Each structure stands twice: as structure tokens, then as C-alpha cells.
Amino acid sequence: GDSVTQMEGPVTLSEEAFLTINCTYTATGYPSLFWYVQYPGEGLQLLLKATKADDKGSNKGFEATYRKETTSFHLEKGSVQVSDSAVYFCALSARDTGRRALTFGSGTRLQVQP
Amino acid sequence: NAGVTQTPKFQVLKTGQSMTLQCAQDMNHEYMSWYRQDPGMGLRLIHYSVGAGITDQGEVPNGYNVSRSTTEDFPLRLLSAAPSQTSVYFCASSYGTGPQETQYFGPGTRLLVL
Numbered sequence: 152g153d154s155v156t157q158m159e160g161p162v163t164l165s166e167e168a169f170l171t172i173n174c175t176y177t178a179t180g181y182p183s184l185f186w187y188v189q190y191p192g193e194g195l196q197l198l199l200k201a202t203k204a205d206d207k208g209s210n211k212g213f214e215a216t217y218r219k220e221t222t223s224f225h226l227e228k229g230s231v232q233v234s235d236s237a238v239y240f241c242a243l244s245a246r247d248t249g250r251r252a253l254t255f256g257s258g259t260r261l262q263v264q265p
Numbered sequence: 266n267a268g269v270t271q272t273p274k275f276q277v278l279k280t281g282q283s284m285t286l287q288c289a290q291d292m293n294h295e296y297m298s299w300y301r302q303d304p305g306m307g308l309r310l311i312h313y314s315v316g317a318g319i320t321d322q323g324e325v326p327n328g329y330n331v332s333r334s335t336t337e338d339f340p341l342r343l344l345s346a347a348p349s350q351t352s353v354y355f356c357a358s359s360y361g362t363g364p365q366e367t368q369y370f371g372p373g374t375r376l377l378v379l
Contacts (some may be wrong), residue, residue, distance in 0.1 A: 194355060195370040252298055255307035
């Protein structure tokens, strides 16, 4: 079945450092890929998405590129802020099924220190 | 629009008790779903619905019932709560299909079963 693998956290960075959170996936067909963010005590918010190979999703300084050849969708940000501290989830949506459900990775906690 | 709303925010149950977690959306989305979030496991799909009167099982449906009598509401019922159901529950709704689809999440219900 479909699966998503994320790098384990927590990831601890200093403010203005470069961020990479790795995400790889296994899926039949041609999925859409997502990054969701969960701030403390809140629900999940869509951060960015990409729906086909070589698409780059971007939002709030974060970006991720859909790499079909390596089945990856790594999240990057050039300069993190304390306010970016949250849990980040990589997810996919398999288009071939009627379920239209998201398959999530286990999440990566990011802690940004001033 | 209020988006996706969930009640209650927090609930404590004793083993064997029953309860209903409420979920409502005011965006006229056809698709709704329930996930549970457990530490280190990301979110897992419990049940989903592709429209009023239509529901189906997800990845972890045991111990949960759902119904969808209206487009707006999608309650999740625990018939006899067990400690293994201690979790954070998220409801989601979405519009569109394929590349256009985006899922929106509610703020979550934290459930503790003693």
C-alpha cells in the first residue's frame, strides 16, 4: 500500500538557519503530495502542495519539489524563524482510488531557538 | 465561513462509555473524513464519506461508527470506549477532485479514556 517516510525529529535549529526535512513516498499511480503544519495546540494547516512531477510548491518561504525519479518531496526553507516551530507532516493523496484520503508520514517536530 | 468545526475540544471517558464526536463544515464539501493522531504515527484514517448517505471504512475503523445524514455534519461514534482509543481526533473536509483537491482540517478533539 501507500506509505510516506519522514526524517525523525526533533530537529533543533538556530534562527536564520537553513531547514531541510526529508520526505520519501511509495505509491501506486501518480499521487499528489502535500506538506501540512501543526502549531502547538492547533489542527493541521496545508502549507504547500504539488500535483505533478517537477512541480514546486511554495508558501511562507517554504518550498518543496515533486521528484518522481527519487519519489521524494523534501521541505526546505532558507532562513527559519522562531515562529516556524511546529510539527510538519508530509502526506500523499492517491488519485486512483475513491477514498481520496491522505496518507501521512509520522511527522517531524521542528524547534527553532532564538 | 467557520470552516471545519469540532466539538468537544477535550473529553474524558471511562472504559465502556459511549460518546459522539461532532464535526460540521459550512463549505458545502462533499467529502468528509475522520483521522486519529497518535504519537509517532502521524494521522490514520478511521472512516470517510463521499456524500450524504454514503460512508466507508478507512485504515482503522474498529470501535467507531459514522453516519452522514446531511452534507454539513459527519459525527463519529464510540459505542464502548477503550483505553486504546485515547487519541486526538481530527475531522477533515475537501472539495474538488484529483489535482484540485484540498483537504481542510478541524481543530481536533482530544480524548482520554481511563
